[in-house]
Amino acid sequence: MDVLTITPCSLASANQRAGRAGRTSHGKCFRLYPHSLLPSTNPDSPMPVVTPPDLVRSDVSLYLLQLKALGIDNLAKFDFMSPPPSEMMIRALEFLFCLKAIDEEGRLTRPLGARMAEVPLDPMMAAILLNSHEFRCGQEILTIAAMTQVQNVFNMVSGGTREMMSDLERRKFTAEEGDHLTLLNAYNAFIRFGQNDKSWCGNHRINHKALSRAVSIRKQLKKYLDRFGIPVVSCEGDAVRLRKCLVSGYFKNAARMMPDGTYRSAREGATLHVHPSSVMFTRQPSTGWVIFHEVLETTKSFMRDLTVIEEEWLVELAPHFYTFKGGGIKKH
Numbered sequence: 001m002d003v004l005t006i007t008p009c010s011l012a013s014a015n016q017r018a019g020r021a022g023r024t025s026h027g028k029c030f031r032l033y034p035h036s037l038l039p040s041t042n043p044d045s046p047m048p049v050v051t052p053p054d055l056v057r058s059d060v061s062l063y064l065l066q067l068k069a070l071g072i073d074n075l076a077k078f079d080f081m082s083p084p085p086s087e088m089m090i091r092a093l094e095f096l097f098c099l100k101a102i103d104e105e106g107r108l109t110r111p112l113g114a115r116m117a118e119v120p121l122d123p124m125m126a127a128i129l130l131n132s133h134e135f136r137c138g139q140e141i142l143t144i145a146a147m148t149q150v151q152n153v154f155n156m157v158s159g160g161t162r163e164m165m166s167d168l169e170r171r172k173f174t175a176e177e178g179d180h181l182t183l184l185n186a187y188n189a190f191i192r193f194g195q196n197d198k199s200w201c202g203n204h205r206i207n208h209k210a211l212s213r214a215v216s217i218r219k220q221l222k223k224y225l226d227r228f229g230i231p232v233v234s235c236e237g238d239a240v241r242l243r244k245c246l247v248s249g250y251f252k253n254a255a256r257m258m259p260d261g262t263y264r265s266a267r268e269g270a271t272l273h274v275h276p277s278s279v280m281f282t283r284q285p286s287t288g289w290v291i292f293h294e295v296l297e298t299t300k301s302f303m304r305d306l307t308v309i310e311e312e313w314l315v316e317l318a319p320h321f322y323t324f325k326g327g328g329i330k331k332h
Contacts, residue, residue, distance in 0.1 A: 005297045006297070006298060008037075008046045008047045008048070009047070009051075010047065010048045010049060010050050010051040011038060011039055011040070011047055011048070011049050011050070012049065012050045012051060013051055014031065014047075017029070018031075052082075053081070053082040055080065055082050055083070055084045059088075059092065059122075060084045060088055060089060060092045061092040061093075061095050061096055061122075061123045062122055062123055064089065064092050064093060064096065065096055065101055065102075065108075065113070065116060065117045065123055066117050068096075068101075068102060068106075068107070068108040068113065068117065069108060069113075069114060069117035069118070073106060073107060075089065075093075075106075093106065095123070095252060096113075096123065097320070098251075098252070098318060098320050098321050099116070099123055099124070099127045099249065100112055100113070100127075101113035101116050101117075101123060101127070111228070112127075112130060115130055115224075115228055116130060118224065119221070119224050120220075121145060121149075121221075123249075124249040124250055124252070124253075125145050125148065125249060126249075127248060127249040128141060128145065128245055128246060128248060128249035128250070129141055129142070129145050129221065129225070130228075130230065131245055131248045131249065132230075132232075132245055133230050133231055133232075133233075134245075134248075135235070135241045135242070135244055135245040135248075136233050136234075136235055136241060137233075137234070137235035137238070137241050137242045137245050138225065138230065138231065138232035138233055138234075139232055139233065139234040139235075140184055140234065140235055140242050141242070141245055141246075142218050142221055142222055142225070142232065143183075143184050143187045143188070143214075143218060144180050144183060144184055144246075145217075145218075145221055146187075146214040146215070146217040146218035146221060147183040147184070147186075147187055147214050148180075148183070148293055148305060149213075149214070149217050150210045150211075150213050150214050150217070151210065152207050152210055153183060153186060153206070153207055153210050153211065153214075154169075154170050154186070154205050154206065154207065155202075155205045155206070155207050169203075169204050169205040170182075170205060170279075172189075172204065173185040173186040173189060174279045175239075175279070176283070176286075176308075177239050177243060177307055177308050178278075178279060178280055178285075178290065178306045178307035178308050179278050179279055179280065179293075179304075179305045179306050179307065180246060180293075180305060180306075180307045181239060181242070181243075181307065182279050183305075186206060186211070187211065187214060189204070189206075190206055190211045190215075191215070194206055194208065194211070195211075195212070195215070243307055243308070243309055243313075244313055244317060246291060246307055246309075247291055247309055247313045247314065247317050247318070248317050248318075250291040250292070250293070250307075251291070251314055251317060251318035251321055251322070252267060252321070253265075253267075253291050253292045253293070253294075253295075253303075254266040254267070254289065254290070254291050254309070254314055255272050255289070255290055255291075255292065255303065256288055256289055256311075257284060257285055257288045257289070257290070263290070263303065266314070266322070270301065271301065272292075272295065272301050272302070272303050273300045273301060273302050273303065274302070274303055274306065275296065275302035275303060275304045276302075277304065278303070278304065278305070278306050280306045280308075285306075285308040286308060287308055287309065287310050287311065288311070289308070289309050289310065289311045289314075290303070290306045290307060290308055290309060291306070291307055291309050292304065292305060292306045292307075293305030293306075
């Protein structure tokens with residue numbers, strides 16, 4: 001499972017940030033940690049000297065997909081500047097195979113794999129977007145894909161009456177199916193009422209800048225579908241088709257609700273919690289199952305951007321990844 005974790009910055013990053021003070025005018029740098037934390041004075045410091053490269057600390061499926069698109073099939077012999085751990089590479093290749101981006105021989109599939117490498121999205125969302133024509137929900141998936149690329153869609157405030165009012169405004173867009181459909185509702189309302197009316201956005205706690213960027217991203221993504229000749233149609237409110245399409249890419253990120261209110265990831269059995277920003281934070285999934293966009297690790301492992309799904313969809317749409325066994329779902 002891929003997790004966004006808060007870690008100490010490196011000494012190199014800290015020095016680079018300090019260099020920004022005084023670059024264009026007089027300035028000072030204030031470090032919010034003691035001098036004893038620096039690795040130069042403390043050999044046991046949790047602060048690394050340099051930041052580890054992305055290839056050795058994050059999901060490499062996108063990088064491997066792009067290398068495949070460049071015609072580099074034998075990744076074991078590729079001269080990486082910072083070689084990723086072999087286990088990470090194996091997991092990434094297995095996942096790309098499950099997404100049907102590569103075949104059993106590890107070769108890029110065409111047209112799906114080649115198109116996934118072209119679309120500027122992570123492999124999961126790229127697969128969802130390119131699968132949308134099969135579920136006849138391209139209009140909605142374009143919007144959801146764009147909305148997941150921006151931050152802080154809602155201007156939430158904390159404390160007293162203002163927090164309560166912010167929550168009430170967001171509920172106007174809430175979909176019982178979860179966050180992805182809520183984002184869809186917010187975007188559609190923005191296009192209809194708020195794109196040229198910042199006061200409407202302010203009254204409804206919508207971040208005008210974030211939604212405007214989502215509009216731009218959506219236009220860019222649609223150009224890819226047009227160039228690929230993929231028809232873009234609407235699901236006409238059929239939330240089942242839309243959620244199934246999301247499962248076709250997010251199947252790896254599935255979790256089941258437990259009696260104590262926590263969740264267990266279907267893949268590793270890790271304990272997960274719903275992020276407070278999710279519309280599912282105060283709701284229980286009617287089916288007991290959700291898929292999620294990502295996990296943020298702070299005091300707990302929090303799932304962000306959840307959608308309620310049916311358990312059987314995982315086996316139906318990802319039989320290469322899941323199977324029913326002993327009355328429940330199991331990972332292959």
